[in-house]
Structure formats: structure tokens, C-alpha cells
Amino acid sequence: MPELLQFLLSGITVGAVYALVALGFTIIYNASDVVNFAQGEFVMLGGMITFFAHAAGLPLPLAALIAIIATAAIGVALNKLAIEPARGAPVVSLIIITIGASIFIRGATQLIFDKQLHRFPAFSGDQPILIGGATILPQSLWVIAGALAIFFCLWLFFTRTLIGRAVLATANNRIAAQLVGINTNYVMTLSFAMSAAIGALAGVLVTPITLTGYDVGLALALKGFAAAMLGGMGNPKGALVGGLLLGVLEAMTAGYISSQYKDAAAFVVILAVLFAMPQGLFGRKSTDRV
Amino acid sequence: MLTVEGLRSRYGRIEVLHGIDLDVASGEIVTVIGANGAGKTTLLKCLSGIQPVSAGSIVFRGEAMTTVPAHRRVQRGLAQTPEGRQIFTNLTVEENLRLGAYLFADDKVDRDMQDAFAMFPILKEKRNLAAGGLSGGQQQMLAIARALMARPSCLLLDEPSMGLAPILVAQIFDVVRSMKALGVTVLLVEQNAFGALSVADRGYVMETGRITMSGPAAGLIADERIRAAYLGI
Ligand SMILES: Nc1ncnc2c1ncn2[C@@H]1O[C@H](COP(=O)(O)OP(=O)(O)OP(=O)(O)O)[C@@H](O)[C@H]1O
Numbered sequence A: 001m002p003e004l005l006q007f008l009l010s011g012i013t014v015g016a017v018y019a020l021v022a023l024g025f026t027i028i029y030n031a032s033d034v035v036n037f038a039q040g041e042f043v044m045l046g047g048m049i050t051f052f053a054h055a056a057g058l059p060l061p062l063a064a065l066i067a068i069i070a071t072a073a074i075g076v077a078l079n080k081l082a083i084e085p086a087r088g089a090p091v092v093s094l095i096i097i098t099i100g101a102s103i104f105i106r107g108a109t110q111l112i113f114d115k116q117l118h119r120f121p122a123f124s125g126d127q128p129i130l131i132g133g134a135t136i137l138p139q140s141l142w143v144i145a146g147a148l149a150i151f152f153c154l155w156l157f158f159t160r161t162l163i164g165r166a167v168l169a170t171a172n173n174r175i176a177a178q179l180v181g182i183n184t185n186y187v188m189t190l191s192f193a194m195s196a197a198i199g200a201l202a203g204v205l206v207t208p209i210t211l212t213g214y215d216v217g218l219a220l221a222l223k224g225f226a227a228a229m230l231g232g233m234g235n236p237k238g239a240l241v242g243g244l245l246l247g248v249l250e251a252m253t254a255g256y257i258s259s260q261y262k263d264a265a266a267f268v269v270i271l272a273v274l275f276a277m278p279q280g281l282f283g284r285k286s287t288d289r290v
Numbered sequence B: 001m002l003t004v005e006g007l008r009s010r011y012g013r014i015e016v017l018h019g020i021d022l023d024v025a026s027g028e029i030v031t032v033i034g035a036n037g038a039g040k041t042t043l044l045k046c047l048s049g050i051q052p053v054s055a056g057s058i059v060f061r062g063e064a065m066t067t068v069p070a071h072r073r074v075q076r077g078l079a080q081t082p083e084g085r086q087i088f089t090n091l092t093v094e095e096n097l098r099l100g101a102y103l104f105a106d107d108k109v110d111r112d113m114q115d116a117f118a119m120f121p122i123l124k125e126k127r128n129l130a131a132g133g134l135s136g137g138q139q140q141m142l143a144i145a146r147a148l149m150a151r152p153s154c155l156l157l158d159e160p161s162m163g164l165a166p167i168l169v170a171q172i173f174d175v176v177r178s179m180k181a182l183g184v185t186v187l188l189v190e191q192n193a194f195g196a197l198s199v200a201d202r203g204y205v206m207e208t209g210r211i212t213m214s215g216p217a218a219g220l221i222a223d224e225r226i227r228a229a230y231l232g233i
């Protein structure tokens, strides 16, 4: 029994990381139908900038804040320099632009910083907490709390605020959004800033556990993408549940079968779910114009 | 209230508006009628700012609009109900209406929504349903109601009767007529020339990107050429 609990706790920790990355996808996707493959790079930047600011002598909270703001600014720059000029291009082209941007950000990070793996101290120490014979790191609780908090904020944003609805309206019908007075360029800028900030916050939270380096973004983006697809792209609830489910699934496969099969098992389950429910578990049904 | 002079617009290299002159006075209902492809929709898109203008000027309530971005024209009181309704299909009826009043956050938003529900009771019944599930006529009502939520002083209506059953067409034209009582000036674009001229004060006839005739609606309805070309009489 403690074994099962241990696998579950590790799974939830990893799952919360995936959920954080997946949550970052939702805003840009909701504003523009674009899956932003540079999302993993935002996570990486959050960790890297925090590490170097902290190493330069800044206190950790301040270093984290700087990292989040700087990453949000990079997100805005990505929108202004690469996405906005290509407006009107098909969504697939925009997605390819984000892949290009992720390669660029990875290369630039390697040049500006370095190629080492880095870690900064966990927020509440490294002393594992004992729960019913299993253990969990205090930092894992920070990650889980972070995922829940961001989920809750996004849920409020999309269902309770006018600007959140304006984001949905912009994706649904950009021309009509302009005709009701929505500045759709501003909505896109805001979406990139928010997604990048969420990604950076994820990086700050997970780095003490997973370490960070210039090339960690790609794997995170793929796992986050898989989680978002599983839960239903664009829905914060889907991102949270999809992430946790994927993490637990991997932990169980690694624990009871073999860690060699954990990625494969996860993908088999995702394919099975998408086969039965193409929109994902909580995906929005498309009710487009007839 | 609205003055258009020498307006030209193009799609790529093909010019489709070749210098349009038109004016609408405050409180009027003015219609632009014309056949398929005449350029009526393009004209309204230029007025609302979602189609670039290559020459000419648009002045609205004394202010030059030609280079003002679309979302700011709504702020100045110029709202459009676009061709094909263009409602937010994934959002509920109520969310569509709330977004119509995107520029406002005061108590009047609620009152305006009640007014919209009074004008179109069916929208109240379906307020919590996804707008994409509405019938064509209901979507048209929603599109008009959403535009009115922006508190426009001038409403641009693009073929509100298109694709509707005759009974709904009559209802929509009644709604257009009722804009006078609300103090909203209307520029109505229609292929249904008879319906449009019946509710309008004045009309313009548009053919392949040019205004070819204009005058009081009653005069146009009586004109032999109009009767032959657009009224099928
Ligand atoms: N997006 C576009 N790209 C290229 N050409 C266009 C586009 N939209 C319209 N046109 C062309 O511009 C001309 C005017 O079209 P417009 O839609 O303004 O006409 P309309 O009078 O509104 O017609 P309808 O009554 O069918 O709505 C037509 O020849 C049309 O083929």
C-alpha cells in the first residue's frame, strides 16, 4: 500500500508540472487557435533567468519576479515580431512560426547564459514530508499549489471577466470582435504576456525539483501539449486534469511495469482517449457557423 | 451625420468601389440597394473599418474616420451588423450581448440587455444557450441586438433579411423601422429592394462599385428603371 501511495504522490508531482505547462497553452489557444510550441521555452526561461538573477546576488523572490516579467516581455515580443506580422496566415503557419521561435529562444539562451543544468534552492527546504509511509518533497506541494492557483485564476478569468470573454470572442470571430469594440491586437498581446508569465512561473516552481537548462523546454512542451490534448485544448479544467492524469499514469507504469514503458503507456492511453473523444475529456464542442 | 466622399477600395489589385459619394443625416433611414456583387458589403466594411480604403474620405459626426481603427469607430457611435451575422457561435446568447457592450461597465448595460430581451423575447428564452445553435432568424436578431448594445448613434445593417422566411423578413424590417423611435440613424444595405425602400427615407442605387441613382425612397420605388431592374415589376 505505501508503494501505491508513493507512486501516486510522485505521479501527482510530475502531473502538476505537466498541468502548469498545459495551462500556459490555454490562453494563446483560446485567443487565436494557435498551439504555441514556444510554451516550453517560457518555462525554461522562467527557471534560467531566476537562476542567473539569484546567482548574481538577488534574493530568490525578486529573482523569480524579474524572470516572470522578463519572460512575459519576451512573449509580447514573440507576438509583435513574429505572430502579428503574419496575421491572416493559416493557423498551421502560425504554429510553425512558434516552433521556429522556440528553436531561436533555445539557441539565444545557450549563447547568453550557458549549456549547464542549474538548480536553485527549494522554497521550503529539502526535508521530505512523511505521509502514510510515503514521502513527498515540500517543493512538490508548491508545484501542486501553483497549478491549482493558476487553474483557479484562469477559470475566473475566462468565466467571470469581460476581458476573458473578449479573448474567447477574438478566437471565435476576430472581425466580429473588432466590430463590438475589442482591440484584437491588444487581446493577442495580453494573451502572449499571460501565457509567458504562467510558463515562467511554472519554471520557477519546478526548477528546484527538475533542474533547468537551455534545452529542457522541448520535452516540457511536448508533455504539456499531450496533457492539454488529453484534457481538451483550451479548457483550464482539461489542462489541470489532463496533466495530473498523465503524471499519475506515467508514475504507475514506471512503478509497476518498467520506467522504460512510461512514455509509451502514456501515449497509448492518450490515443485511446482521443479516439473515443476527439475533443479531449473536457474539450469545447465546436459549434461553428452553419 | 455620416458623409462619404470619393471612396475607393480594392481587394488586392482589383478595385471594387470606384469613388462612392453618400451622406446620411441624423435620424434618417437610408438604404443602399444593388445586385449581387455590386460592392454594398465592401462599402459597409470600409465604413466600419474592417476593409482598407485606398482613396476618399469618411466623416462621422464631424470627425474624420478614414484612418481610425475599427474598434475605435464603435466607441464613436458607429456600429455594424455584418453580412452573415457573425455572432460569437461558441458563446451564449447573453455573452454575445454582453460583449456588444464591451466598451461599457455601468448599470445601463443591464437595462440595455433587458430592452434587447423586450425587443426580441426569443433571445431571453435562449439566453444561456450557445449562439451557434440559434436559427438563422434568431441569429439575425442577436446580431442586431448585439450592435444596439454598443449604444450606437448610427447603425450599419448589411442584408438583415438575407436567407430568412417571409414572415421573419417582415419582422426584421419592422425592427429597422423602430430604430427611428430609438433615435438611431440607419444605413441599410439590401438586395431586397422593395423591403428596404419601404422602410427607408432615402435610397441609393449601387451598380458595380458606383452610385448610379439616388433620391427619396418613395421616388425610387416609383421609378420605372428601378421597378424593372430591382423590383421585378
Ligand atoms: N474578400 C474578397 N476578396 C476578393 N474579392 C472580393 C472579396 N469580397 C468581395 N469581393 C468582390 O468584390 C465585389 C463586391 O463584393 P461585395 O461583397 O461588396 O458585394 P455585395 O454588393 O455586398 O454583394 P451581395 O449582395 O452578394 O452581398 C464582388 O465582385 C466580389 O466578388
Ligand SMILES: [Mg+2]
Residues within 6 Å of the ligand: B040, B041, B042, B083, B159
Ligand atoms: Mg454583401
